[in-house]
Amino acid sequence: MDFTNIAFYIFAALTVGSAGVMVFHRNVVYSAVGLLFAFFGVAGIYVLLAADFIAIVQILIYVGGILILLLFGVMLSQKLTKVDVRTESMQLVPAVVVVGGVLAVLLLTISSTPWKLAGSLEYEPTTKAIGRLMMTEYLIPFEIASVLLLAALIGAAYIARKN
Amino acid sequence: MEVGLNHYLALAAILFSLGLFAVVTKKNAVTVLMGVELILNAANINFVAFARFIDTDLDGQIIAVFVIVTAAAAAAVALAIVLNLYERLKSINLDEADSLAG
Numbered sequence: 001m002d003f004t005n006i007a008f009y010i011f012a013a014l015t016v017g018s019a020g021v022m023v024f025h026r027n028v029v030y031s032a033v034g035l036l037f038a039f040f041g042v043a044g045i046y047v048l049l050a051a052d053f054i055a056i057v058q059i060l061i062y063v064g065g066i067l068i069l070l071l072f073g074v075m076l077s078q079k080l081t082k083v084d085v086r087t088e089s090m091q092l093v094p095a096v097v098v099v100g101g102v103l104a105v106l107l108l109t110i111s112s113t114p115w116k117l118a119g120s121l122e123y124e125p126t127t128k129a130i131g132r133l134m135m136t137e138y139l140i141p142f143e144i145a146s147v148l149l150l151a152a153l154i155g156a157a158y159i160a161r162k163n
Numbered sequence: 164m165e166v167g168l169n170h171y172l173a174l175a176a177i178l179f180s181l182g183l184f185a186v187v188t189k190k191n192a193v194t195v196l197m198g199v200e201l202i203l204n205a206a207n208i209n210f211v212a213f214a215r216f217i218d219t220d221l222d223g224q225i226i227a228v229f230v231i232v233t234a235a236a237a238a239a240v241a242l243a244i245v246l247n248l249y250e251r252l253k254s255i256n257l258d259e260a261d262s263l264a265g
Contacts, residue, residue, distance in 0.1 A: 008166045012174050019181045019201055028191055035197050038178075042204050049171065049215045054207075054227050061231050066200060066238045073193045073242045077249040090190055090258075099184045106176035115168055118219040129221050130228070138225055145232045152236035160243035162250070 008048055015041030028074050032067065039063050053127045171212035179205035192245045192255040196238065203234045 014037060021034030039062040046055035134142050178201055185198030207227045214223025249255050 005166045008170065012170075015174065016177055016181070019178055022197055022201070023181050023185045028193060031194055031197055035200065038201065039204070042178075042208060045171070045174065045208060046211055049208075049211045051211045051215070051224050051227070054211060054224055054231075057228060057231055058207075061235055062200070062204075065235055069238050069242050070193060070197060070200075073196070073245050076246055077193065077255045090188060092188060095184055095188045098187070099180050102183065103176060103180040106179070107173060110169055110172040110176060115217065117168065117216055121215070126221060126224060130225060133221055133225055134228075141229060145229055149232060149236055152240050156239040156243035158243075159240070160246045 004048060007044070011041045011044035011048065014038075015045065028078065029071075032071050032074060035070070036063060036067055039067065050121075050123045051126060053130050168212055168216040171208060171216075175205040175208040175212070178202075178208065190256050190258055192248065192257055193242075195257065196241050196245070199241075200234060200238070203230060206230060 018034045018037035018041060022031045022038060023034075025031050025034060039058060042062075043055045043058040046052075046058060182198045182201030182205060185201065186195050189195050189198065207230050210223040210227045210230070214221065214227075245255055248260055252259055
């Protein structure tokens with residue numbers, strides 16, 4: 001086993017373990033911390049997939065932005081003094097059946113599909129190429145994404161303000 | 164065993180299932196949002212893995228960037244809605260947000 005294989009299993013275990021903590025812990029703050037480490041594990045997976053730019057974006061936006069927003073949501077909507085930061089689960093048995101079925105179908109499909117793999121697998125920096133593509137081939141989606149972000153932030157500020 | 168495309172896809176499938184489980188079982192609206200973020204991360208792993216092993220150009224990675232942007236916008240709007248819900252109901256239990264039910 002070479003180094004990248006070992007690194008994959010470490011990051012995969014970190015990701016799945018932390019996601020498990022996020023899903024199965026009853027305290028919402030613990031769930032947020034589990035999600036934090038799951039995001040870090042996914043960033044490591046991106047590095048192994050030769051996507052260095054995506055890995056940095058993952059850490060900056062998910063850990064630095066979305067997770068902080070979620071924690072704000074927890075803090076602003078829970079009575080922390082009353083230790084009410086718990087989350088109930090419901091309908092566990094049907095959920096386990098349905099989700100287990102979905103997972104089994106996904107894994108069967110993945111293992112039984114004859115993927116046409118490309119040959120070359122070299123690592124090279126992607127940031128410059130992504131920037132070039134964003135400004136040429138993907139210019140319209142790029143602009144639409146910026147307008148979408150602006151609209152979403154204005155809408156969020158409008159919805160959340162107190163009347 | 165050499166780590167290949169199947170390993171990454173299997174990891175993404177497990178992550179997707181965990182996210183789906185959180186979405187369908189949790190009563191707390193913020194935890195449901197966390198499950199949605201897990202599902203989006205699983206989809207992103209798929210995009211980047213296919214870009215690495217099958218297509219070998221950067222299209223998959225750029226789609227992943229757009230998914231992250233959309234996830235940020237969705238998280239902002241959804242949290243604003245959650246805060247508004249809390250303002251009205253003094254609770255973010257999704258079972259209590261049933262005033263549209265007859």
